[in-house]
Amino acid sequence: MAANINGQSLIFNNRPGILGYGIIAGPAEGKGLLGNKFDLIYEDARCGEKTWELGEMKMVKKAIDYSLSRANVDRNDINILLGGDLLNQIIVSNFTARSFSIPFLGLYGACSTFIEVLLVGSLLVDGKYADKILGYSSSHYQTAERQFRTPLEYGDQYPPTKQWTITGAGAYVMAENGGEVVITHATIGKVIDLGVNDSNDMGSAMAPAAADTILQHFSDLQRGPQDYDLIITGDLGRVGRDVLNTLLQEKNCDISEKLKDCGAIILNDEKKYGSGGSGCAASALGIGSVFIPELIAGNINRILVVGTGALMSPLTLNQNETIPAIAHAVVIERS
Amino acid sequence: MAANINGQSLIFNNRPGILGYGIIAGPAEGKGLLGNKFDLIYEDARCGEKTWELGEMKMVKKAIDYSLSRANVDRNDINILLGGDLLNQIIVSNFTARSFSIPFLGLYGACSTFIEVLLVGSLLVDGKYADKILGYSSSHYQTAERQFRTPLEYGDQYPPTKQWTITGAGAYVMAENGGEVVITHATIGKVIDLGVNDSNDMGSAMAPAAADTILQHFSDLQRGPQDYDLIITGDLGRVGRDVLNTLLQEKNCDISEKLKDCGAIILNDEKKYGSGGSGCAASALGIGSVFIPELIAGNINRILVVGTGALMSPLTLNQNETIPAIAHAVVIERS
Numbered sequence: 001m002a003a004n005i006n007g008q009s010l011i012f013n014n015r016p017g018i019l020g021y022g023i024i025a026g027p028a029e030g031k032g033l034l035g036n037k038f039d040l041i042y043e044d045a046r047c048g049e050k051t052w053e054l055g056e057m058k059m060v061k062k063a064i065d066y067s068l069s070r071a072n073v074d075r076n077d078i079n080i081l082l083g084g085d086l087l088n089q090i091i092v093s094n095f096t097a098r099s100f101s102i103p104f105l106g107l108y109g110a111c112s113t114f115i116e117v118l119l120v121g122s123l124l125v126d127g128k129y130a131d132k133i134l135g136y137s138s139s140h141y142q143t144a145e146r147q148f149r150t151p152l153e154y155g156d157q158y159p160p161t162k163q164w165t166i167t168g169a170g171a172y173v174m175a176e177n178g179g180e181v182v183i184t185h186a187t188i189g190k191v192i193d194l195g196v197n198d199s200n201d202m203g204s205a206m207a208p209a210a211a212d213t214i215l216q217h218f219s220d221l222q223r224g225p226q227d228y229d230l231i232i233t234g235d236l237g238r239v240g241r242d243v244l245n246t247l248l249q250e251k252n253c254d255i256s257e258k259l260k261d262c263g264a265i266i267l268n269d270e271k272k273y274g275s276g277g278s279g280c281a282a283s284a285l286g287i288g289s290v291f292i293p294e295l296i297a298g299n300i301n302r303i304l305v306v307g308t309g310a311l312m313s314p315l316t317l318n319q320n321e322t323i324p325a326i327a328h329a330v331v332i333e334r335s
Numbered sequence: 336m337a338a339n340i341n342g343q344s345l346i347f348n349n350r351p352g353i354l355g356y357g358i359i360a361g362p363a364e365g366k367g368l369l370g371n372k373f374d375l376i377y378e379d380a381r382c383g384e385k386t387w388e389l390g391e392m393k394m395v396k397k398a399i400d401y402s403l404s405r406a407n408v409d410r411n412d413i414n415i416l417l418g419g420d421l422l423n424q425i426i427v428s429n430f431t432a433r434s435f436s437i438p439f440l441g442l443y444g445a446c447s448t449f450i451e452v453l454l455v456g457s458l459l460v461d462g463k464y465a466d467k468i469l470g471y472s473s474s475h476y477q478t479a480e481r482q483f484r485t486p487l488e489y490g491d492q493y494p495p496t497k498q499w500t501i502t503g504a505g506a507y508v509m510a511e512n513g514g515e516v517v518i519t520h521a522t523i524g525k526v527i528d529l530g531v532n533d534s535n536d537m538g539s540a541m542a543p544a545a546a547d548t549i550l551q552h553f554s555d556l557q558r559g560p561q562d563y564d565l566i567i568t569g570d571l572g573r574v575g576r577d578v579l580n581t582l583l584q585e586k587n588c589d590i591s592e593k594l595k596d597c598g599a600i601i602l603n604d605e606k607k608y609g610s611g612g613s614g615c616a617a618s619a620l621g622i623g624s625v626f627i628p629e630l631i632a633g634n635i636n637r638i639l640v641v642g643t644g645a646l647m648s649p650l651t652l653n654q655n656e657t658i659p660a661i662a663h664a665v666v667i668e669r670s
Contacts, residue, residue, distance in 0.1 A: 002463040002511070005414060008438045010464050051654055079340060080523060087648070088423040090443050094526060094646035098659045103343045103523035105451060106646075106661075108425050108441040116440060120455070127462030128337040129345050176337070188415060188438035191429060311429035311441075313422070319386055324433045326441075 017179020203240020352514020538575020
């Protein structure tokens with residue numbers, strides 16, 4: 001076996017650091033529990049632009065500005081940009097990269113994309129293929145809803161399992177040296193499909209992938225829940241979080257005391273937002289606003305962050321396919 | 336600067352090898368100049384399935400079968416799958432990965448995706464994050480045309496600059512040791528947009544990105560056209576190939592004697608296919624059918640393969656955006 005992989009888990013011996021990050025939120029997110037922890041909140045989901053898509057791009061650019069400033073890094077010192085989002089042909093990420101004269105790699109893992117960005121970024125830094133990486137990801141209620149579901153004007157009903165796509169963007173600067181928090185391991189997920197076909201219940205579709213990746217992670221590294229202060233999922237929502245707990249308990253693994261879901265924390269008004277928030281931005285905003293600050297403050301020492309993605313498209317749903325899902329994980333700890 | 340990057344170019348000191356590959360083509364491609372060089376040709380673009388999308392997935396699975404068999408590798412020995420395609424949410428790649436119990440990373444770089452797959456695969460093997468990688472990519476005239484342009488039934492006209500999306504799939508097995516050909520370097524491209532907005536002239540939109548990456552590659556590695564037996568683009572078509580030659584000649588760099596374009600070779604009937612073939616499959620089929628065999632036979636020793644991608648979506652075109660493009664490159668040589 002190659003030196004830096006064990007099972008599905010990569011080992012980053014050089015411990016790539018997170019030097020800084022920027023987290024930008026939309027209006028609903030700004031009114032939520034974490035509203036005072038974001039770098040910037042737009043009261044207008046278009047951010048003053050002509051279209052929602054241009055608004056989402058503006059949020060990414062702002063997130064990048066904040067991340068470079070917090071990391072105290074000049075954009076000319078970034079070797080590689082990594083990005084991905086939910087829109088067809090990841091246009092938000094691609095069009096944002098157009099403003100930078102920096103090599104770019106596009107990634108897609110649906111709502112798991114932000115964790116895929118951290119994973120590939122860690123790989124590049126750990127393997128000495130880059131000094132500094134800037135990774136970003138975003139999602140947006142209005143741009144996602146009309147692409148994946150129905151035009152907003154249609155006034156679709158909100159069942160309790162449905163999730164609300166988080167409007168926001170996160171950008172993270174990674175480098176070999178200097179971060180107060182570092183990424184030590186990652187686990188790449190398999191595509192898992194247990195036959196869920198309800199696009200209003202993504203949490204249930206994604207929970208089996210999260211369970212599989214978490215169990216695999218523990219097995220690969222001979223670890224268990226006791227080795228982590230918290231285990232954080234990106235956007236399972238309340239429904240998916242409960243399914244995950246049940247699935248793991250069936251395998252004699254209890255993480256319920258340590259499990260937090262970013263989507264459910266960011267948008268916690270059940271009546272308005274169903275099961276909670278979803279989207280690539282959920283984990284980007286969640287770990288930047290709450291969990292990395294807690295690590296830096298020394299309140300916690302090591303977390304496992306699991307990003308989940310539902311890999312269907314409107315076309316596959318129309319063709320009566322079920323919903324495959326994936327979960328990638330990274331370990332973040334104090335340096 | 337980190338040890339394994341110079342400018343935009345990555346250096347793979349462990350020389351990851353291509354152990355085997357599988358290349359599957361559709362009906363038009365099978366009737367072209369390279370028809371006798373593919374592993375399998377489907378006369379029916381649906382491959383006997385109910386939809387074109389299922390047909391495209393079947394082609395990818397067949398390509399994987401051929402690649403494992405030619406590499407003499409068991410699928411259980413693959414550490415990581417890498418894949419990407421043109422369809423929204425890269426459904427072909429994601430749904431194919433569902434059939435394998437192997438970790439998966441999704442990539443998106445439009446028609447440059449196949450080269451991005453080789454690049455990330457090389458990185459994983461070279462950095463000892465994987466023993467064996469299986470990377471795949473695909474494109475399909477019928478699935479792409481109705482997504483990006485108009486329903487086929489509409490009978491849209493074919494201007495001479497327009498390209499025909501190649502129907503086909505390629506899968507490549509990569510490993511640290513054992514290949515007759517190896518990947519020694521890669522250059523990651525920047526997103527370049529010179530303002531082209533004609534979705535029927537992708538070659539002209541992508542040529543500036545190819546020029547930028549090629550010049551950067553030469554500068555990073557202190558090389559020039561004389562260091563390569565051939566320089567191969569994925570799918571610029573005849574029009575884009577000529578634009579690339581002109582752009583480089585303006586910079587005092589003449590590659591015209593060495594330049595081949597996979598799309599233009601695979602579909603060479605100008606009346607039927609406009610400027611030539613396009614799509615992720617163009618480079619995957621081109622290098623597997625012609626150029627790797629030439630390397631193995633010893634007729635050539637080193638090639639530079641440049642995959643180009645146009646990063647727009649139907650939505651950005653409708654919103655009057657221009658077309659950003661990207662080009663990634665890998666160096667393949669005899670081991």
